[in-house]
Amino acid sequence: MKNKVTIIKEYTKGIWQSNPVFKQILGMCPTLAVTVSAINGIAMALATTFVLVFSSFIISSVRKLIPTQVRIASYIVVIATFVTIVDLVMKAQFPELSKSLGPYIPLIVVNCIILGRQEAFSSKNTPLRSVVDALGMGSGFLIALFMLGSIRELLGSRTILGFQLLPDFYEPWLVMILPAGAFLTLGLMLAFFNNLSLHKKKSDNDKLIAKYLKTKTAADFVIEENK
């Protein structure tokens, strides 16, 4: 299985095919809580990606040394170490950002995406593949959080990344920067993306059938029917 999946595929799968937010529905807590603005979404996703990449690298490097019985404990210690590093660095270098993300930076420890990738991927794959996978998942998370944050920021406070895009007469929908707005937006986005992949699946199937039919001549069908 390992060699069948190309490195590029390892990366891209995190963005679409198994996007952590839209497909795996993981990491919902930060997804819903911090996306009141696009910048918060980006910061959260970058912090998560940092933790994800480094923990994946460490864990996949030492995966054969960790006894199965204590693997979860070991993963958590490794993840917690990187989360604490991010938290301290952010507090020291970006105090404003750290304030607006609040308790959600320390909470990256319990983000299911990270522990999920260690258990599902890094513990079975080489460091290179694990890092690529982590980067993919991180990018997927970044895209999702940026989209969610942009929509909520645009409708809830007229801006994206602080730039005003909607005119002054547009009355901001406060609901969008409240928790209810997060659930509404995420729900509608999930519906939209599910719908997209349903359509894609259908057209893929049609293509496959068309391809199959091309390989057969009319005579084949007669024979098949006669059987």
Add this chain to the structure above:
Amino acid sequence: MSTITANPVYKLELTSSPHVHSRWSTKQAMWMVVLALLPALISSVIFFGFYQLLVVSVSVASAVVTESLIKYIRKREITITDGSGIITGMLLGLILPPNFNLFFTALGSIVAIGIGKEIFGGLGYNIFNPALVGRAFLQAAFPVQMTTWIKPNMAVDSVSTATPLSAFKFDSIFADISNMFIGNIGGSLGETSAISILIGGIFLIVIGVVNWRIPVSMFLGVIIFGGLFWLLNADQYPSPVFHMLAGGFLFGAFFMATDWVTSPLTAKGMWIFGFGISLVVVMIRLFGGLPEGVMYAILFMNAFVPLINRYTRPRIFGEAK
């Protein structure tokens, strides 16, 4: 209660037993509700002026357009004539504050139909009362505009005022009961005039469109729960009569809680539902941060309806307990 006809030609009812028979078809009942809402609409025009007709019209129009559009996109039969979209639009319009922004009205209506109803699959599948979903959205989106009330003075000029509930909540002032009965108080369009709601509501009960158990259980509930606190301390807590006439309680009891789709099916369930709404209303009004809680109370109890139905389901004769 409502039947979904799979094929309009054969009119086959595809529901499992037991079948509850109703005097009215869904379509007829819906139009009766529209009729019953007219007194409330008229009173809103009398107290707040003709602009309010425009608010309700915009609400109805956007509801119908949204519903048709979604049905079209989903390639389903367009069902304007069943009146449900019109009712949702009317109900939403009547629970908005006077002189409400028309763009916001349309937005609320779109959310009511889109997120309140069609996303669940349309009429008959929605969990929450669509009009209240629309209002809850507007309340969260535009809290200032949704709590700006004007004095009811035939719309000569718009002077802002407080509703009896917010006067009680923030300043401990009790409004005059007779004004509340006629509707000469600040509040949402159709919610202020108790008398016109009663006319419409009793009409619906008499002709059998609405089950009397839900309004009655809500009244009893508010008398019990509201009365309890009133007896404890009449200076601090308002009387049950105040509770009944204030805010959206009457309107909710007759038109919102009784929605066929989002209320329980069994008699026992309806009692539980009504008492539950009253309890939550009294709790929110007396101890919550917001002055009014009828909308949230009904939405909250809507969520329990499937559970209530499940536990109050009539047992088949001979079935083991």
Add this chain to the structure above:
Amino acid sequence: MKTVIHMLLTLTFIGIVSGGLLSQISEWAEPKIEEHRKAETARAIYLVQPEAKSYERITNVDFEVYKVFDEMKNSIGFALPYEGNGFQGKIRLMVGLNDELNKLKGLQILEQVETPGLGTKITEENFLKQFLNLSAQPMVNWVKAVPPEKQNEIQTITGATISSKAVVIILNDGIKKLRDAEKDGGVK
């Protein structure tokens, strides 16, 4: 037995490495974080006491309060950070008071989690400027929907009555606490 030792060794090793790494980082970060915290307090103090040039923490009371001085090192009042319950959560504010504790010099909201767009208006200039040179005799009071008449009144924000009241209540609590401490033997 062998696996148990293996497990213990692994966890101990990871723990040691992680602990060592974190202590290094923390040594680098803590002074910076402390600096930010101090800068923030200083900024708030100078905002609520516009004439202040320096300040000093008062140590003989069990709560946080600062004595504020002008250029000549004369005491011009106090800066008091205080917190209490708002509409949705804690509100933390910083209030500047004169030496007699009967007049406000200014007010800043340090932390709050009020409703965006409504309760959050308590952090805006329009609301806060009402507290400039406001009398606190006997206490600060509020009025609704009409401009204040008395020296010790402020007007609540339309649609955010509860948050506005909460600010005043927290303020009064803090002033009372400071006055009590003053009565009990003074603050140094």
